[in-house]
Amino acid sequence: MSKRELLTQEEIEALLHVVDEGAVDADPDGPVAADVKTYDLASQDRVVKGRLPTLELVNEKFARLFKVSLNNLLRYPVDIGVGGVQIMKFSEYLQTLYVPTSINLIRVKPFAGTALAVMDAKLVFRLVDQFFGGSGTQASAEGRDFTPTESRIIRRVLECVYADLVQAWKGVLPIDIQQLGSEANPSLLNAFSANEIVLVNTYNAELDNGGGEIHLTLPYAMLEPYRELLESSGQGKASEVDKRWVPNLERRLLDARVNINCAIAERQISLKEVLRLREGDVIPIDVPDSHLVEANGVPAFMAKLGNARGNLALEFQEPYVLH
Template sequence: MSEVLSQREIDELFKALNTGEIDVNEIQEANVQKGIKVYDFARPSKFSKEQLRTLEIIFENYARLISTYLSGHLRTMVSAEVMNSEAVTYSEFTNALINPVILAITDFKPLKGSILLELSPNMGFTIIDRVLGGSGSGTNMVRDFTDIERVILEKLFTQFVQLLVEPWQNVVELEPTLEKLETNSQVVQLISPNEIVALVTLNIKIKNVAGMMNICIPHLVIESIMDKLNTKFWFAQKEQELG
């Protein structure tokens, strides 16, 4: 039996909806009960669960490297772990930012385009305080960064960017570079607002201070290697490396 409606049936359906004979909510509930998934054509899913999980594995390694580096650099115990990963629009990511921000625009060579590393300001001020000889006990200052503080942050993110190489080596041989450090989110227009990005969130803890690092990866940047973002490929490459 054909499931394609005739024009007459379509007209009758719209008439029933307009007169209230058919309840849209009831239709939606029925679809849920039948296990029907509503597809949003305005926001197609460009990252599968498997691909997001692979990104989590990559950045779990990255979190360990950050933890080791900061522990030695700041001479105190630092922990870092992946909190979650999700696919969102670029505008959803940028709209959640509150100035001043710490945004590291990172050229993701040899892939075409850039990614963003965003560190919460409280974590930035804590690291700066520790580097300058303070206790690093934390601060909730809401102000822009001084020139000296920006220099410290640029050196920090230059190292953070280089730490990306090892976790990604089973997928692509990266040669990333820090393009620019921005503290005003409004001047950073990396891609169009509706483009889909993968957002990986790390939780970083220095002594009693906790903060977030977000890694924003546009789909356009890693589109050419999406087929390698699966756990089977990643672990197979890892076994070859160890073997």
Template sequence: MADDVLSQSEIDKLLSAISSGDVSADEVKAEEQQKKVKTYDFKRPDKFSKDQIRTLQMLHENFGRMLNTYLSTNLRSLVDIEVASVEQLTYQEFIQSLGNPSVIGVLAVPPLKGNIIMELNTSIAFSIIDRVFGGTGANTIKPRTLTEIEEAVIRRTFAKAIDNFREAWANVVKITPRLEVMEANPAFVQIVPPSDMVVIITLKITIGEVEGFMNICIPYLVLEPIMSKLTTTFWVASSVSKENRPEQVEILQRKIARTSVPFVVQLGSIEISIREFLTLGYGDVLQLDTKVKDELPCQIGKRRKFFCRPGTFGKRAAVQITRVAPEGDEDTDE
């Protein structure tokens, strides 16, 4: 701690006091031993280390960036989201700190056991609703319970936030969060005993000129099976190795294999004047610039890739690939 560090002038004064006899060495040792005693509250035991708190902060900074992108695009307004704090409290202290009414979503996060809470201040909730319905986003509504239509709008916002939450946690554990229930009164939400420790991640959300908070409450019992993974080293290592996993390569290959692209065979071309074009009628014949024995160019998308010859396959028209076009070879720069 910074309070335990002495400046050079303080060290000089202490040494001079000991040498002059004003302060004895035994008094210094007694004072040093007294400073080692740290107050510990057994009613509020610390369940999370500083490294784990730091990891949770980084995870939810990533979550905040993704949610910021969604809200900015969806609301078409200037949105700013940042992690205001990450602290551990008892569940009772967290519930007592919430306003009534509030917008509370109870989430299940399988395969982890238990539930977590995602709480949104009414000021931000009504600002989102106002923007969705074409308003300016100004918070002119007094705190109250949401109507059915307003709740449907907020459920859609929660659904996207849950997707971002799942993606943000993917480097630590693969979860499939889902919204189980929404409540307005914090007293009706009881996911763990009041004395259990929880970690509270508070995100400050600014939409235009409206400011509010989103609180994410994660009980210790939910995170207990993955506490060893909540370290900065593990989080960074997993995010780096994620791109090199074989299953990721297979997924990309399957997506590329299912991609549809147009395949066009150009039979030939001809140039005519506007006057000739306007005089064309049914039964007229246009002579193309290709011969019967000429190879026809094949285009993949807008790029010439092969040459072919026309023919039939059964009762259907078909082409036979004869060679690769020089400009369509994979070894070329184009």
């Protein structure tokens, strides 16, 4: 717009005056209802942004721990992978579940509210089949409840899940898990409102005969008071965990067994002399005053050759110093 197209102060005041008197219709077309959309400022959709690095680290640690626990339970190799964290409305999440699904309501202190530990039917049937040494064939279970035997296996697996989750969170925030109840039909679940935002942590379990998924489903409102902690890179907490591991790591390193060897003497001779050697031949050598002792091939210390209780022995003199 050029300078001469701008309104003067007198022109602006004149326009405002006629609008106040009603001489000009300030909204000639009226509102267009079709273009108006309601927006809920309290909606959680607007605040769930970005990654949660600390939560991702916890998930990775849990997967490693749970792999060991499940292998020990089944006495069979099982691979556990992290499927990531999905953010969705609870109504959308329910649409991903089938009947039956092992849905377990849990309380995770110090978080407020109720969370879900979920195992899909495919995984349950394959775990049961493997536990009892089955053939690996897929059982038909659509639309039915879990049998008492399947429920017992579910409980044993969940015990491992809860224990490993507690351990995985230990370096970030100490938690305690209590099971409140269980359900096999997702449509009967009323723990959350349809529009509530949930974080679905997925873990993939793979056996030779197939696999399935385990979900840890957390309401966003449950984690919101700890959002800053979960959004951090986790480096500070990781360093604290590392410090706690140092004494145990040092102790295990010091208990490691190594091979030591010591060359008593060395001499170079020609290949011709080697080929001429016969039984009883003598090779003159000069025995040095001290000998280099190596630990797993690494120079460790200097020692003196001697005798102890009738056996050849090495007497420590000083650490080896690389010049």
